[in-house]
Amino acid sequence: MKIIHITDTHLMPAGETLYGLDPSARLKRVLDDVVQSQADADLVVLTGDLTQDGNPLAYAQLGKLLADLPMPVRLLLGNHDARENFRAAFPAHPVDSHGYIQSMMPVPGSDDCLLFLDSNSAAEIGGRFCPDRAQWLRETLATRPEAALTVFIHHPPVAHGMAHFNNIGMHDSRTLMEILSAHPGGVRHIFFGHIHIPLTGTTRDGIGFTAGRGCTHQFRQDFQNPAPDWIAGVPNYAVITITPEQLSCHGVDTLDAQMIAAATFCAGP
Numbered sequence: 434m435k436i437i438h439i440t441d442t443h444l445m446p447a448g449e450t451l452y453g454l455d456p457s458a459r460l461k462r463v464l465d466d467v468v469q470s471q472a473d474a475d476l477v478v479l480t481g482d483l484t485q486d487g488n489p490l491a492y493a494q495l496g497k498l499l500a501d502l503p504m505p506v507r508l509l510l511g512n513h514d515a516r517e518n519f520r521a522a523f524p525a526h527p528v529d530s531h532g533y534i535q536s537m538m539p540v541p542g543s544d545d546c547l548l549f550l551d552s553n554s555a556a557e558i559g560g561r562f563c564p565d566r567a568q569w570l571r572e573t574l575a576t577r578p579e580a581a582l583t584v585f586i587h588h589p590p591v592a593h594g595m596a597h598f599n600n601i602g603m604h605d606s607r608t609l610m611e612i613l614s615a616h617p618g619g620v621r622h623i624f625f626g627h628i629h630i631p632l633t634g635t636t637r638d639g640i641g642f643t644a645g646r647g648c649t650h651q652f653r654q655d656f657q658n659p660a661p662d663w664i665a666g667v668p669n670y671a672v673i674t675i676t677p678e679q680l681s682c683h684g685v686d687t688l689d690a691q692m693i694a695a696a697t698f699c700a701g702p
């Protein structure tokens with residue numbers, strides 16, 4: 434299975450800018466590249482901060498930008514989103530029994546499942562995985578104990594090493610990680626957004642994790658600075674490939690890259 438991971442699009446109503454950037458133009462650049470270069474992808478996942486402030490007009494703009502994609506899309510909420518406005522704009526999007534934007538998707542032809550989790554907390558910047566959400570997750574995982582999980586969530590449920598996020602990470606990540614770590618089928622990987630910089634790692638339990646970089650704006654990689662600069666970076670996405678043997682993730686920059694030399698195929702050894 435091939436999945437496109439995009440995060441932190443921070444869309445504004447059409448025509449409005451954010452920090453001098455046009456979030457819609459940057460997402461369009463990414464989506465155009467996906468259609469042109471990754472047309473065989475099975476799924477596109479956006480891991481939250483879909484919009485800058487949950488404005489219904491921004492969700493309308495998101496729907497318009499995604500409308501022509503040839504592959505299905507799963508959307509997650511971030512702290513900048515507004516659940517009710519999202520649900521009004523995307524009424525057919527899967528939700529759990531409590532109305533949280535959570536679902537599980539089997540990977541065809543395998544024992545794998547994709548998990549899409551909702552860490553949005555209306556009154557907080559940091560993430561929450563409340564008892565209702567945890568109950569849904571326990572009940573859902575109990576239906577597929579053998580499934581190997583690939584998890585998508587906005588807030589990082591792991592240590593991120595970014596001083597800016599010390600008080601606004603995921604406040605109750607222990608609950609989530611205990612549930613995931615106890616799952617018999619195991620967790621292949623966790624993908625998230627929120628921190629706007631690239632990050633990869635592995636927990637002590639051997640669970641791998643990767644952060645997307647932010648489609649619209651990124652943080653300067655000044656990890657210990659509690660107030661690092663926002664930088665434009667390059668509109669980007671990741672290509673996740675899941676096979677029985679391996680899960681891999683390629684980062685893609687939508688650069689107008691200048692060719693500096695022709696490469697030749699290396700026949701080996």
Ligand SMILES: [Fe+2]
Nearest residue numbers: 441482511627
């Ligand atoms: Fe964000």
